Amino acid sequence: KKLVDEAHARGIRVMLDAVFNHLGDTSMQWQDVIQRGKNHVLLIGSHQKVPSFL
Numbered sequence: 805k806k807l808v809d810e811a812h813a814r815g816i817r818v819m820l821d822a823v824f825n826h827l828g829d830t831s832m833q834w835q836d837v838i839q840r841g842k843n844h845v846l847l848i849g850s851h852q853k854v855p856s857f858l
């Protein structure tokens with residue numbers, strides 16, 4: 805709020821652009837949660853369908 809108030813005081817308009825739901829129920833990331841649980845971390849290259857570019 806303070807940041808927005810300061811921006812407005814200086815004539816700067818603020819716009820929030822956010823994606824709140826960018827995973828579908830068929831996405832690889834969501835399926836990983838269903839199969840392995842919410843505490844599992846899916847890293848690039850650790851899933852059989854994700855090639856590692858690191």
